[in-house]
Amino acid sequence: MTKTIKENLIGYLSIAPAILLIGGVGIIPILITFTYSFQYRVLTDPLNIHYVGLDNYIKLLTDPSFWEVFKNTAVFAILSMTVELFVGLTAALFMNSAKRYVGIIRTIILIPWAIPGIIIAYMFSFMFNDQLSVINVILEGLGLIDNPITFLANKHWAMFVVVVADTWKQFPYIALMLLAGLQTIPKELYESASVDGAGTIQQFFKITLPNLKGIILIVLLFRTMGAIRIFDIIYGITGGGPANSTATLLYKAYKYIFGDMNFGLGSAMSTIITLLIMILSFVYIRTLKTED
Amino acid sequence: MKSKSVVYGKRIFYIVGLLVFMAIIVFPFYWQVITSIKDPADITKMPTELWPSRFSLDLYKSVFVNHHLQVYLLNSIIVAVGAMLLTVVVAFPAAYAFVRFKFKFKKFWQNIILLANMFPLIAIVTPMFIIFRQLHLLNTYLGLILPSVILTLPMAIWTLIAFIKTLPFELEEAAKIDGARRRDVILKVVLPLSFPGLFTTAIIAFISAWNEFMFALVLVTKDEMRTVPIAISMFPGEYSVPWGDMSAASIVATIPIIIVVLICQKRIISGLTSGAIKG
Numbered sequence: 001m002t003k004t005i006k007e008n009l010i011g012y013l014s015i016a017p018a019i020l021l022i023g024g025v026g027i028i029p030i031l032i033t034f035t036y037s038f039q040y041r042v043l044t045d046p047l048n049i050h051y052v053g054l055d056n057y058i059k060l061l062t063d064p065s066f067w068e069v070f071k072n073t074a075v076f077a078i079l080s081m082t083v084e085l086f087v088g089l090t091a092a093l094f095m096n097s098a099k100r101y102v103g104i105i106r107t108i109i110l111i112p113w114a115i116p117g118i119i120i121a122y123m124f125s126f127m128f129n130d131q132l133s134v135i136n137v138i139l140e141g142l143g144l145i146d147n148p149i150t151f152l153a154n155k156h157w158a159m160f161v162v163v164v165a166d167t168w169k170q171f172p173y174i175a176l177m178l179l180a181g182l183q184t185i186p187k188e189l190y191e192s193a194s195v196d197g198a199g200t201i202q203q204f205f206k207i208t209l210p211n212l213k214g215i216i217l218i219v220l221l222f223r224t225m226g227a228i229r230i231f232d233i234i235y236g237i238t239g240g241g242p243a244n245s246t247a248t249l250l251y252k253a254y255k256y257i258f259g260d261m262n263f264g265l266g267s268a269m270s271t272i273i274t275l276l277i278m279i280l281s282f283v284y285i286r287t288l289k290t291e292d
Numbered sequence: 293m294k295s296k297s298v299v300y301g302k303r304i305f306y307i308v309g310l311l312v313f314m315a316i317i318v319f320p321f322y323w324q325v326i327t328s329i330k331d332p333a334d335i336t337k338m339p340t341e342l343w344p345s346r347f348s349l350d351l352y353k354s355v356f357v358n359h360h361l362q363v364y365l366l367n368s369i370i371v372a373v374g375a376m377l378l379t380v381v382v383a384f385p386a387a388y389a390f391v392r393f394k395f396k397f398k399k400f401w402q403n404i405i406l407l408a409n410m411f412p413l414i415a416i417v418t419p420m421f422i423i424f425r426q427l428h429l430l431n432t433y434l435g436l437i438l439p440s441v442i443l444t445l446p447m448a449i450w451t452l453i454a455f456i457k458t459l460p461f462e463l464e465e466a467a468k469i470d471g472a473r474r475r476d477v478i479l480k481v482v483l484p485l486s487f488p489g490l491f492t493t494a495i496i497a498f499i500s501a502w503n504e505f506m507f508a509l510v511l512v513t514k515d516e517m518r519t520v521p522i523a524i525s526m527f528p529g530e531y532s533v534p535w536g537d538m539s540a541a542s543i544v545a546t547i548p549i550i551i552v553v554l555i556c557q558k559r560i561i562s563g564l565t566s567g568a569i570k571g
């Protein structure tokens with residue numbers, strides 16, 4: 001009896017610092033945000049804070065710009081995940097079949113993953129800059145375009161640049177995860193398949209892809225969260241522009257909170273994002289469980 | 293004959309693929325480095341020079357003399373090292389307890405920690421700003437370290453759990469049979485064995501604290517307390533963007549990270565992928 005009490009006590013004492021930190025700096029603020037979301041709370045009007053029920057949510061959901069931003073988030077998430085998964089898988093297959101220089105390649109692709117997002121944002125912002133774009137110089141040099149493209153002034157191109165920058169930062173992580181997965185697939189599977197006369201493409205769809213399914217799902221889960229939470233890349237490249245076309249839900253929430261100082265409205269937006277993430281991760285985790 | 297040409301074809305395909313791949317990864321770095329060593333007057337020259345006609349280190353001088361990058365570098369180092377140490381010190385006992393101790397609601401607390409990894413920072417930062425303002429934690433190192441730890445702690449605990457699970461439990465039992473106390477077993481047997489796992493966790497925590505943007509943007513209002521990423525984001529003025537200064541500053545801010553990656557790449561990769569492979 002006393003031994004189990006002691007065991008419980010030691011267990012709890014060991015996890016206490018972690019739980020207190022995560023609770024105090026993570027969970028409690030989220031709950032406070034939840035209560036703010038039902039308040040009129042504007043930082044420049046501090047004496048007038050009061051509860052307004054669902055007003056903030058109604059205001060958001062009836063505002064057409066909310067749905068525009070919602071659509072931007074979905075477009076960015078789907079585009080970036082598709083491109084990142086495709087590039088990441090290509091890179092992983094490539095590294096898996098490469099016999100030489102794998103160590104060097106792995107090291108080099110780790111660097112984009114490791115450097116600050118805001119720096120990547122400015123790198124791409126400069127490369128696709130309206131007046132000084134080196135990409136235009138290269139495209140003109142190759143004879144692909146006659147006139148420079150104003151990438152960041154056009155809403156479709158602006159989204160394209162954001163996706164490219166995000167892909168550059170994120171695909172290494174995906175590639176390394178998938179490479180680790182590829183290395184766990186037994187070689188005999190491929191050997192017996194080629195004895196049976198299966199070609200490379202058939203082997204890919206019959207052996208490689210099914211074996212990577214679990215990892216692909218985990219990667220998609222992480223990247224969905226990442227796409228919803230993206231901030232520094234958009235902040236640095238487009239600032240949500242032109243005309244809100246690259247503003248995501250989270251970016252808009254930031255604008256409400258620290259641009260307009262409207263903590264109530266921004267908190268309602270943040271709560272919607274939290275709910276969205278919870279629903280999506282629930283769906284993914286259910287899928288993962290049934291996969292097992 | 294045929295098989296030989298297939299081999300050559302494959303090799304050419306491989307080399308072309310490798311070059312395209314490398315060009316895509318390397319070009320943004322190349323452009324950053326080239327811009328940073330151009331003569332400041334040539335940066336806005338049209339058309340842009342792909343290879344500079346004259347070199348200069350003026351931009352690097354400007355970054356330290358005019359923009360005081362050394363101040364922000366020091367801030368970044370203090371915050372990243374602080375967050376790294378706090379992460380490891382808090383994560384290790386928790387991870388060990390989750391693997392070896394039996395206590396009630398263990399699964400529940402593990403899930404809470406996993407859940408914390410999903411939180412959108414935007415839902416944390418508003419109350420944090422208000423609380424930190426009341427506690428006078430805005431514009432302090434501790435006020436930057438604490439939120440960074442939230443970012444890294446869930447990952448750190450899960451990486452360490454995966455690592456500690458691979459340690460042979462027999463060693464700990466043997467030490468116990470020899471009469472060693474639990475505290476000594478942990479300090480003298482488990483901790484040294486866990487060093488590779490702790491090291492991996494520490495590097496990833498350092499990198500993520502060094503790169504953290506939103507908290508550092510919002511929770512610091514005094515210029516002299518800014519970290520490097522925020523300082524660079526403050527370079528653009530209302531009418532012009534000093535691309536040259538920003539390139540040089542970015543290179544300076546990236547070098548510490550590149551060094552860390554070059555030295556520790558094996559550990560980083562094992563840390564990043566450990567969770568996924570072991571489930």
